[in-house]
Amino acid sequence: MEPDSFRMHLNSLIQGLRNVTFMIQKQKAELVGYEDWYTRFVKEVGPKPLMRWAVKSRNRVVKESDLELLSEAKIRWVGNWAVKEERKFTFPPRMSSREMLGAIFADPGNPRMGVVTVSRRWVDKALPDWELLHATREVFIELSRLLHTAHAAADVSLCALDDREPSCVTPVIDEQPLACMDINAGVRQEHLDLEDGFGIREVEHYLKRDERRVEKARERYGSFSVTASNPIEAAPQLMESARMVLKKDKCHMPMMWSYRGGKIIDMISPNFADQNGKYLMFHRLADRVESLRADGVVLVIEAWWAQGEALDAQGQVIPPRDRKDRKEVLHVAAATRDGERRSLLAPFSRTKLGKIVFEETITGPDEELEVLGPFLPIFERWKQMDEREERWSS
Structure with missing residues (x-):
């Protein structure tokens, strides 16, 4: 600004x-x-x-x-996993987000449901399809x-470079994107829940590895290891560890691992307050995948699941959370940019004393399981990156 x-x-x-x-x-x-x-x-x-x-x-x-610079606002409406619309508007550089939204929604034809995200962009007239920081x-x-x-x-490994700000700029010449070069930074975006009429504030907390806590975790859950370097192969190993956690804690927080070049480069626990927040979160995870140039992801999450499709009186699909035959499942889903997919569902029940009892893990084609909806924004982003020929080169 x-x-x-x-x-x-x-x-x-x-x-x-x-x-x-x-x-x-x-x-x-x-x-x-x-x-x-x-x-x-x-x-x-x-x-x-x-x-x-x-x-x-x-x-x-x-x-x-x-x-010749233009200040733009990219507006993204998110209705659900698959329903999304993006438009670009040009505004004066110093116009506030509130003023931008007022101008946008003065048009009665714009959506009034879901979540709207306003992203600030700088564009050169000579490169209209790219945001300049990107x-x-x-x-x-x-x-x-x-x-x-x-x-x-x-035959040198380091530059003669002093300490710099930000700290990710070091004497080591790295072929990976710098962490500070986030092309989808939350500070350049604002979110509004159109149904409830309030803003959604995005907060990030960073945790450093603490060996004392790691040892306590081993004592609580037992020892396990994820040896696979491919997300698809890692999924069953992560399912085993997730079962151990759920049995002990009676719940499992959402977790997503991002891979690039066969290595885990990011781990995040995405949290959300309601369904619209959940839709927004997975579109933001797609932003994160793009910024990291991740070529694979694994998601572990508790969810509701019901087999097959059920329709209401209006012919709309009833989500599993609203069905009487729903089951609680531990869901591990993995996907790669090259098109590999894997879903593992572990249905479970709770006894009166709170003990977790697992059924047999369900595996099968993604089309049958119908559980990869949250990944749709990531799949779309990978497609856009392929169209731009934007890949990480090792």
Whole structure:
């Protein structure tokens, strides 16, 4: 919300990104195999629209004028897992979110149900389909790969870089996206429940690993390990650990693990107060998957489940939570960006004394289980990332 400062730092960033290749070219005599790997980089990355935009933008900033920036608001309506609509509106940079919503809902044709999310965006007229923080992050990732190769060619592992702010910028040249470069940051979004008429505040709490607590957990639940590096293969192992937790605690908090390149890169426990909050949460998890460039996810959650489909008098599907034949289940669902899917359902009941009694775990095609609805926003996001050819390169 500080357009002048944002423009100044953006111009500085674009020049800095372009200077990376100039610096490497200057030192090519000291870099083993330079002609091979640098030529390969130029052939692979040079034709990409974002990289061409970065080069042209640097020339514009240095030789001509600032980028022509537009302030946009992207509005997302979420009705349920599958019902979603997105529109883009252009507003003056200093217009408040309340004023934006007032202008949007002055149109009686806009939805009045579900959850609406307002995301602030800066766009260059020369790159209308990309938000600028997203675009510059993608360029940064490509150049980090190049720098990583150059460091290996120079036989050095660290830059002569002092401590920086934010702290994720270190002397280690990493090929992964920096944590601080979240393209879907909660601070740039506001959420409103249209049915109840109140805002939904997004809060994140970060926990550091504490070995004393880990030992207490082992004493309480017993020992288990997840050895699989693939989300699909990890699902049965996580089901076993989830059973141990549910038997002991009589409940299991929602958990989602994100994978990239065969490694767990993120673990989160998403919580929500009601059904609209749940719909919003899984769309925000899709945002998180995109920001992390995750290529696999595993979800563990307690849920209601009923076999088959039931319709009400109006022909609408009755959700399992509202059916008399519903069952409580422990649900472990896994999916990868390449299209692999796996669902495990462990129905359970509670005795009068509160003991958890499990039935046999149900597995089968996702179409039959009909339980992967929460993953639909993530599947859609992966499709969008594929269309942009946006992948993590190891």
